[in-house]
Amino acid sequence: MTKIHVDPSHLTASVLTPPLSKSDAQRALVLAHLTGAWPLPLLDEEPEHFLAADVRVLRRGIEALRLPPGPVRDVDCADGGAPFRILVTQSAVTPGAHVRLTGTPRLGERPHGPLFESLREALGPSGLSLTEGHPWPVEIRAPSASGEPVFRVPGAQSSQYASSLLLGCAALYLRERRPWRVEIIGPLTSAGYLDLTVSWLRRFGFTVRESEGRLEVTDYRAPDRTPALPGDWSSLGYLLLIAWRTGGSVERADLASAHPDQALVRLVERAGLSTSPGPDGTLRMTGTARDGLVASGKECPDLLPTLAALACVLPRPSTLTDVGILRLKESDRLEGIRTLVDAFGGSALLEGETLTIQPPTSHPPHFSMDSRGDHRQAMVAATLSVLSGVPLTLTGPECVEKSFPGFWQQLERTGVRLTT
Structure with a gap:
C-alpha cells in the first residue's frame, strides 16, 4: 500500500481552500x-x-x-x-x-x-x-x-x-x-x-x-433562484486548525451554515481559540491554547477525530462523549482515534461512551499511522503532524479522494513537504 511522508518543518502562512460542502x-x-x-x-x-x-x-x-x-x-x-x-x-x-x-x-x-x-x-x-x-x-x-x-x-x-x-x-x-x-x-x-x-x-x-x-x-413553491453551495465544514475543520498553526486563513467559510461541523468554531473557544472574518472574506483562527476540549458525538460525530488531533497538542485533557457512533463509520473511528493518540505518545481512556484524551508530556520525534482506508483518519493524522511540527509516515493517503481530493495540494501550500 502507498505511503507518504509528511514533513512540517518549513511552514508558511497561506490562504487555504476547502471543497464545496x-x-x-x-x-x-x-x-x-x-x-x-x-x-x-x-x-x-x-x-x-x-x-x-x-x-x-x-x-x-x-x-x-x-x-x-x-x-x-x-x-x-x-x-x-x-x-x-x-x-x-x-x-x-x-x-x-x-x-x-x-x-x-x-x-x-x-x-x-x-x-x-x-x-x-x-x-x-x-x-x-x-x-x-x-x-x-x-x-x-x-x-x-x-x-x-x-x-x-x-x-x-x-x-x-x-x-x-x-x-x-x-x-x-x-x-x-x-x-x-x-x-x-x-x-x-x-x-x-x-x-x-x-x-x-x-x-x-x-x-x-x-x-x-x-x-x-x-x-x-419554486424559489426565485437556485441556492448557492458553501464550503465543506468537515474539511474546513482541518484547514482552520492548520491555518491557526501557520498564521494563514481559509476561504469559503460560511458562518451562517447549518452544517453540524461548524460547531468547531464554538467548541475551540473553551481551549482558548477564536475565529474572526478578515476583510478579504476569509476566516482566521487565533489565540493561545490554554485548556482541553469537550465535545459530543451526538452533535458532530464527524468532527470528533479532528478535535482529537487538536486535543493531542493542548495543555490539558479533553473529553469526547457519546463516542460509540464512531464505530459505525467508514472505519472504526473510535479505535482510529485511540490509535492516533497512542502513536503520538498520549493516552486515550475509554469509559463507557466517554473518551478522555491526555496529551503527551513531550512530542515524539516522529509518528506513523495507517489510514485504514478512511479519509478522515488520513487527514486527521496529517493535521496533527502540522499542529505539532512532528513528521508523519502515513499509509494509505489516497483515501482522501472520498471527501477532499485536493487535501494534499492544500497542505503543500503551507510549506509541508510530501514525499513517497
Whole structure:
C-alpha cells in the first residue's frame, strides 16, 4: 500500500481552500433533480478532480435515475454511506425504476436495515420490491403508486435514514401533491444533519412542518433562484486548525451554515481559540491554547477525530462523549482515534461512551499511522503532524479522494513537504 511522508518543518502562512460542502451538495443535488433545477451550476463548474468522491457517486446515481424507464440501472456507490442511503430511497420513489446498487465490502457491513424496513413498510403494499444480496447487490423495483403517506424509522443509529426518507417525501409530494411525513421513533443521533436536510428543503421552496419526532413536507413553491453551495465544514475543520498553526486563513467559510461541523468554531473557544472574518472574506483562527476540549458525538460525530488531533497538542485533557457512533463509520473511528493518540505518545481512556484524551508530556520525534482506508483518519493524522511540527509516515493517503481530493495540494501550500 502507498505511503507518504509528511514533513512540517518549513511552514508558511497561506490562504487555504476547502471543497464545496459534501453534505450540502448531496442534498442540493437531489433537490435540483426533483425540482427541475438540474444541473447545479456551481457544482457543474467545479473541476471534477476537486469534487468529493461521495458527491461524484451521488451525481452518477441521480443521472441514472433521470434516464427513461427501461433496463436495470447499475449504480456503484463505492464507499459512500450517505449517497447509498439517499439513492435507495430515491430509487424506491421513482416510478418504474429498476435499480441495482453495489458498493465496497465495508459499506455493505454498515447498518442500513432500518431504512430498508421503513421503505418496505410504507411502499411494500403498493408493490415495492427491495432485495438484499450478501451484502450486494441491493436491487430495487419501484412501485407506480403509494399508500399511507408516512415513513416510520428509528433515530438511534443514524440521522441519514430520516434525511433520506425526508428527501423521499419531497419527491412524493411533487408527484402526488399530498403531504408526506417522516415519524422518528426514539431519540435521534446527529440531529444536526437532519436539520441541514430541512434547511435545504426550505431553500429549494418546500414547506416542512416540524413537531416532536415528526417532519412533514406539506407544500412547494419554486424559489426565485437556485441556492448557492458553501464550503465543506468537515474539511474546513482541518484547514482552520492548520491555518491557526501557520498564521494563514481559509476561504469559503460560511458562518451562517447549518452544517453540524461548524460547531468547531464554538467548541475551540473553551481551549482558548477564536475565529474572526478578515476583510478579504476569509476566516482566521487565533489565540493561545490554554485548556482541553469537550465535545459530543451526538452533535458532530464527524468532527470528533479532528478535535482529537487538536486535543493531542493542548495543555490539558479533553473529553469526547457519546463516542460509540464512531464505530459505525467508514472505519472504526473510535479505535482510529485511540490509535492516533497512542502513536503520538498520549493516552486515550475509554469509559463507557466517554473518551478522555491526555496529551503527551513531550512530542515524539516522529509518528506513523495507517489510514485504514478512511479519509478522515488520513487527514486527521496529517493535521496533527502540522499542529505539532512532528513528521508523519502515513499509509494509505489516497483515501482522501472520498471527501477532499485536493487535501494534499492544500497542505503543500503551507510549506509541508510530501514525499513517497
